Amino acid sequence: MDINSTLFAQFLNNIIEQKVKKIVQSKLLEYGIMKGYSAIVSSVNPDSTVNIKLAGDTVVIPSLKNKSNEVLIANDEVFLFSISSLSNAFIGIKK
Secondary structure (H helix, E strand, O other): OOHHHHHHHHHHHHHHHHHHHHHHHHHHHHHOOOEEEEEEEEEEOOOOOEEEEEOOOOOEEEEEEEOOOOOOOOOOEEEEEEOOOHHHOEEEEEO
16 A cells, blocks of 8 residues: 555545544434543532543533542542533542
8 A cells, every 4th residue: 555545544534433423422312322431520619519621631521410429539530421411411430
């Protein structure tokens, strides 16, 4: 394979991967299947809700409910769960 063929193959793989992810995500939403995310606690609020960052991201998602039955502090690793969007996510497990 020459360099152009290799680059074209990578390009096609990226497009296919993006399309498959969109299809899977839409079906998860359509069927109401819970989705999990790995995250890190950014801070804990006075009302015991938690601000988190998804693994590999810098955006803080504020005020999620902690349903893990664990005391959380900044930099704890957790799993989030959500059915339709991160706006209704909750912390389910402390790693």
